[in-house]
Amino acid sequence: MQDIVDKIRSRYDVSEVTEQRENLTFVTVEKDQVVPLLMQMRDQEGFSHFVLLTAVDWIEEGVFQLTYILNHPGKKVDLGIRAHINREHASMESAHHLWQQVATYQRELKEMFGIDFPGSPRVDEEFFLEGWDHTPPMRREFDTKKFSEQTYFPRPGSKSYDPREYMKQKLYCDDYEEEQ
Amino acid sequence: MSKLKDILTPFTAWNNLARDPVTVKDPVNDRPGSARYRGFHQNDIEKCIGCGACESICETGAIRMVPVEGVETKEGDSGLRPEVDYGRCCWCALCVDICSTGSLTMSNEYIWVDEDPEAFTFVPGIDPKPWDKEEKGWKKPEPDYELNIKERVSMPQREAEEREDSFIEIVKGYSREQAIAEADRCIDCGICQATCPAHMDIPDYIRAVREENLEEGFRIMYKTNPLPEVCGRICTHKCEDVCAMGHRGDPIAIRWLKRYIADSVSQENYQQALQQENPQDKDKxxxxxxxxxxxxxxxxxxxxxxxxxxxxxxxxxxxxxxxxxxxxxxxxxxxxxxxxxxxxxxxxxxxxxxxxxxxxxxxxxxENYDSVLIGTGLHAGKSTRIPGTDHKDVHQAIKLLREFSKGNEIPLARRIVIIGGGNVAMDITRTLARLQNQKYGEVHIITTSLETEDVMPADQEEIDEAREEKVTLRPGWGPQKIEIENDQIKGLHVQRCLSVFDENGRFSPKFDEEDQAFFEGDMVVEAIGQGMDISxxxxxxxxxxxxxxxxxxxxxxxxxxxxxxxxxxxxxxxxxxxxxxxxxxxxxxxxxxxxxxxxxxxxxxxxx
Amino acid sequence: MKKNNSFDQSPDRSKYPENGPDNKPDIDLSSGKYSKVWQGPNHPGVTGNMSLELTLCGDEIVDAKTHVGYLHRGFEKLFERRLYMQVMPTCLRMCVPESDTNEYCFAEAVEELSGIEAPEKAKWLRMLVLEMSRLQMLLRVVPGQGGAFGLGIGVQWGMYVRELVLDLFEELTGGRVYHMYMLPGGVRGDLPEGFRERAQSVMDEVFRFAERIDNVMFTNSVFKKRAIGTGYIDPSWVDQYGIVGPNARAAGYKRDIRKDHPYLRYDQLDWEVPVLENSDVFTRSRIRWMDMQVTASLIGQILEKMPEKGSFKAPTPNALNWRIPKGETYVKAEASRGEFGYYVVSDGSAYPRRIMLRGPSYTHAIALLERLLIRANIADVGAIMVSLQTCPPEIER
CATH class of the missing domain: 3.50.50.60 (FAD/NAD(P)-binding domain)
Known part of the structure; x- marks a missing residue:
């Protein structure tokens, strides 16, 4: 694995390498180097199996992390390629031409994270959602609890008491009030 | 041939006509759930303390803590009990696994039919159900399966050899990692808060330790207790006695966590940490x-x-x-x-x-003040009043401790008998033991109390540490008489104490007069309690x-x-x-x- | 086995649409030559709730699009609000029929990130449960392939044997379908007394079933006629489409994560990965049938080699305050359908930053299925889906 990482380092701007396990290494590169790197890994290094593509929302830093994982069936190692893209007008070069299933991942990311992949087939078609006009739901700022409270009617049930507050009311609450 | 085979072989299925059916005829009765089946909930109401750990772990929000009839709120028991909503429950049984007392379990029952959808929200153990007494069903696997750490993080202390002739502080205090690990054990139920006489916001300052927000923790403590350095060391920690984690393991070391926060804020930062504004003068x-x-x-x-x-x-x-x-x-x-x-x-x-x-x-x-507060405490030592207590070598523990704290020399014999089983008795015992070590290089102290060790009022750690410091403890003996010969104390006569209190809980010790003993000593110290002086x-x-x-x-x-x-x-x-x-x-x-x-x-x- | 209806041997092509400039069929719906048919979203067999938008020319499919979204529960989003321990009872729902692989991958990922190792006994128990899980899935899907062609008898037999496996599950884990057995740190119970014997007798039943299903399905002229050559996967597609598991092994690729990246204690078990050539519905079904017997034998080996004594759960911090150190990992396991993996990202808090499931159906049921269905007969759609073992819940997590 080390030789592959060295090769990547020699040609790309690698900002971080994490050897997670003996058969799994992550490298972080610039976003515009991802597709060339994927292609090189597939065609020259033998990472022929594309495992997954997904995004992680680091909302605090204002970036999406894209993670591509490749597998080398011969050497039996996995390589994770990470890149960061800006959350604002998030867009990434499409890799749909490299493996047939990549377009599906990119379509999902467009819908769930709002990351655009210009040129990717059917990227704008609805995937899981139907008639969704909210924030892309996998973005961290989309609050599922708030959404469900606004959208649905909760079934009225009994109130739950906090043991601590309840004991205070029952056992030692006094009516002292500070002077205003 | 192979084509013919492909046509004929499937007909072997007809063989099944000769086989017995494999179906269970009466599945409701003939096929009970397995011994581990995660069926409907059961709760041992007497055992449950209403801490709400089940509610906290429930990922579907199926558990709500509700007041129920017949269960009273008291120290160590919130009086709430879990109500389970089977419209939400996913039967993962994490509630059972995390239950602090082990009261919550599941039966192996499969079937519950009801026309009323509301019936499926119920309080196990309170609303009677046919499976309440069922033994089979999911129970927390014992013994080494836990979703929490049962043992508290042990407190680093000075070893007995290092401390037995020195007054240096024994307890060293938690490190950052230790404090966070201990704070992590807290399940945030807050049952401790009602028992703390000051009702300190214990879960809040423990959370502050966890989140490493120590100045916030410091502020939280000062809201109800302006002596955290003191309480972090010598509080009687009644909170820990009711800690939910204490039911099946060690209670959270609340006192040590308090000390950790107090120690972590240096004195010059008090002002800044507490952010207190100067109040408006009330002119009273x-x-x-x-x-x-x-x-x-x-x-x-x-x-x-x-x-x-x-x-x-x-x-x-x-x-x-x-x-x-x-x-x-x-x-x-x-x-x-x-x-x-x-x-x-x-x-x-x-x-x-x-x-x-x-x-x-x-x-x-x-005359000169608008109000007066008396907080004079108990400083007058009580005496056993047994024969010989008027001898000059019989002392009151509280007086010796006071004099020693002031830096004055206190009487110190080679062999000392101490009467008392409380913390003051332990304090004077261990103080004198240190002084004996310094002066004579050995300890010769017998500390005796009416109470047997299991009911001695002193903290267990005090008792254990006194032993480590080579003190002889003789609990369960009643002092009878101080033996004096030639105006010199020779020792203390005692007899076996059978019980200290009567059935009404009043002080009324009973002795076995046959069972006598004699503790040799040149000096006797009484530490049986203090009275107030409001003269x-x-x-x-x-x-x-x-x-x-x-x-x-x-x-x-x-x-x-x-x-x-x-x-x-x-x-x-x-x-x-x-x-x-x-x-x-x-x-x-x-x-x-x-x-x-x-x-x-x-x-x-x-x-x- | 002879291909009789494969992609490159189509008969008369005159009625097919011409390819347009972008190399895609140029379908003019208004021409009256074509009709659109929606298949699904109800189950056409054991394939789950998804629908196919099929464009037909006669009874042959000229274009297919997969539509999912009928099962979307947003699990990956919900995990953002779950404590790590609370993820366990949720994550397994992402694949209903084979929930244990979820539990395993998640538990293993959390353990890896937090530096905890499950005890030896737990590893064997996990392996046992994973194999039992694979077995019950195969007991459903192997005869299910016959079911897709109208051969129902095997399904009934399979369901019976599967129930016996579920009984074992109930005994060991406390649940029949959702076992909730593996949690970060270990598992939730030891082998019950007498389990080995009972499990062994169920395995004997599995072997008998395998023989009977061989007789009624694989040695059946009707089944062969329908299955051989249907839904042919060219070996060159395997990497191109991300084909994994039995679907790849039926095309001659000897890939099995249990052998290639041995996890748990698979390296201590003795078995051969079944591989066949010529991946059509028949071969894929056959390879699952072989898998089923391998699995039954593995269960026997596990029960034999499993250590008698030992703890089954490592100590873990308070489940309510368990913060996982910052980091990310990808943990995979071989499910009955192929590579199943969890990509877990922790930001150091008590709540996961991101958990992503990579399920085999994500590629099999969309990119691959859309390709395979072209020029297939509409009557074979269900069978092709079963042969790919599609499972929509793992697409729309």
Whole structure:
């Protein structure tokens, strides 16, 4: 694995390498180097199996992390390629031409994270959602609890008491009030 | 051939006509759930303490903590019980696995039919169900399966050899990692808070440790307790006795976590950490008698409210029993002074070496101040009054401890017998043991108590540590007589104590006269308790007060006496321990505030 | 086995649409030559709730699009609000029929990130449960392939044997379908007394079933006629489409994560990965049938080699405050359908930053299925889906 990482380092701007396990290494590169790197890994290094593509929302830093994982069936190692893209007008070069299933991942990311992949087939078609006009739901700022409270009617049930507050009311609450 | 085979072979299926059916004829009765099946919930209501860990772990929000009839809220039991909503439950049984007491289980029942959808929300153990008594079903797998750590993070301490001749503090305090690991064990139920006399926001400051927000934790502590350095070391930690984690493991080390927070804020940062603004001056004056926990606590809260405070202290330094009763190896004077100095820095005036009743009278205080708080504590040692106690080599523990704290030399024999089973007895035992080690290079102390070890009032760790320091403990013996020969004490005659209290809980020891023993010694120290000295109350004041049938002073919920300008708290009312004093002082401060604002009468403040 | 209806041997092509300039069929719906048919979203067999938008020319499919979204519960989003321990009872729902692989991958990922190792006994128990899980899935899907062609008898037999496996599950884990057995740190119970014997007798039943299903399905002229050559996967597609598991092994690729990246204690078990050539519905079904017997034998080996004594759960911190150190990992396991993996990202808090499931159906049921269906007969759609073992819940997590 080390030789592959060295090769990547020699040609790309690698900002971080994490050897997670003996058969799994992550490298972080610039976003515009991802597709060339994927292609090189597939065609020259033998990472022929594309495992997954997904995004992680680091909302605090204002970036999406894209993670591509490749597998080398011969050497039996996995390589994770990470890149960061800006959350604002998030867009990434499409890799749909490299493996047939990549377009599906990119379509999902467009819908769930709002990351655009210009040129990717059917990227704008609805995937899981139907008639969704909210924030892309996998973005961290989309609050599922708030959404469900606004959208649905909760079934009225009994109130739950906090043991601590309840004991205070029952056992030692006094009516002292500070002077205003 | 192969084609013919492909046509004929499937007909082998007809063989099944000759086989017995494999279906279960009566699945409801013939096929009960397995012994581990996660069926419907059961709860042992007596065992459950309503801590709500089940609610916290429930990922579907199916559990709600509700009050139920027949279960009372009391210390150590919130009185709430889990209600399960089977419209939400996913039967993962994490609630069972995390249950602090082990009361929550599941039966192996498969079937529950009801026409009313609301019926499927129920309180297990309260709403009777056919499976309540079912033995089979999911129980938390024992023994090594836990979703929490049962053992507390052990506290680093000085070894016995290192401490037995020195007064250096024994407990070293948690490191950052240790404190966070211990804070992580807390399930945040808050049951401890009701039991803490000061009702400190314990879960909140534990959370602050977890989140490494120590200044916030410091502020939270000061809201209810201005002596955290002290309490972090020597509090009787009643909170830990009711800790939910204590039911199946060690309670959270609440006291040590408090100490960790207090120690982590350095004194110069107190002001900044507490972010207290100068209050508006109220133009009212309050006199406080005694600079012990009660007086200091009240002074702190009253000063923050804007009152002018003056404390009258009979001793040369502030702290009361915290300084003059508790040995330095448990509570170093530096730590105590950090707490006291901050309180005094708020503009609290203190007059040392002034004994009310001798140097100034209570009536004078009444005249010059708008309100007076008494927090004088218990400083008069009690005697067993057995024959021989009037000998000059029989001493009172509390007096020896006070003199030693002042830096005075105290009598020290080669062989000492100590009578008493409480913490004061342990304090004097271990103090004298250290002095013996320093002076004679060996320890020869026998400490005896009426109570057997399992019911001795002293903390277990005190007992264990005393043993480590080579003291001989002889619990369960009643002192009979001090043997004196040629005006020299020879030792103490004791007989076996069978029980200390009668069935009504009154002090009434019973002895086995056949079973006698003799403990040799040249000096005897009595540490069987302290009484109060309220001789400074003038006849006029005293006549205006309420006393209980057993002669104790009576105050209302705000520690206001029947003489409405006079408040009293601490050991003379409740306890005895530091945390009650602090709590009383806080409550009395608010009572005084209400009184001085004109809306607190003695009768109104009772039994609320 | 002879291909009789494969992609490159189509008969008369005159009625097919011409390819347009972008190399895609140029379908003019208004021409009256074509019709659109929606298949699904109800189950056409054991394939789950998804629908196919099929464009037909006669009874042959000229274009297919997969539509999912009928099962979307947003699990990956919900994990953002779950404590790590609370993820366990949720994550397994992402694949209903084979929930244990979820539990395993998640538990293993959390353990890896937090530096905890499950005890030896737990590893064997996990392996046992994973194999039992694979077995019950195969007991459903192997005869299910016959079911897709109208051969129902095997399904009934399979369901019976599967129930016996579920009984074992109930005994061991406390649940029949959702076992909730593996949690970060270990598992939730030891082998019950007498389990080995009972399990062994169920395995004997599995072998008998395998023989009977061989007789009624694989040695059945009707089944062969329908299955051989249907839904042919060219070996060159395997990497191109991300084909994994039995679907790849039926095309000659010897890939099995249990052998290639041995996890748990698979390296201590003795077995051969079944591989066949010529991946059509028949071969894929056959390879699952072989898998089923391998699995039954593995269960026997596990029960034999499993240590008798030992703890089954490592100590873990308070489940309510368990913060996982910052980091990310990808943990995979071989499910009955192929590579199943969890990508877990922790930001150091008690709540996961991101958990992503990579399920085999994500590629099999969309990119691959859309390709395979072209020029298939509409009557074979269900069978092709079963042969790919599609499972929509793992597409729309």
């Amino acid at each position: 004056r309050v006199a406080i008698i005694g600079a012990g926990p009660t007086g200091l606590s009240a002074a702190y809260y009253l000063a923050l409210m804007g009152y002018t405070i003056k404390i009258f202290e009979s001793q040369p330094r502030a702290g009361g029993m915290m300084r003059y009763g508790i040995p330095e190896y448990r509570l170093p004077y530096d730590a105590l002074d950090m707490d006291i100095d901050y309180i005094l820095s708020l503009g609290v005036d203190i007059q040392y070496n002034t004994r009310v009743g001798a140097d100034v009278t209570l009536d004078e205080l009444h 400074f109350l003038s006849k006029k004041v005293r006549e205006g007060l309420d006393f209980t049938q057993r002669g104790r002073l009576m105050v209302n919920d705000w520690f206001q006496s029947k003489q409405e300008w006079l408040f009293m708290g601490g050991d003379i009312i409740q306890g005895p321990d530091v945390i009650h004093g602090i709590a009383n002082g806080h409550k009395a401060a608010r009572g005084i505030d209400m009184y001085l604002r004109g809306d607190l009468r003695y009768d109104e403040g009772r039994n609320k």
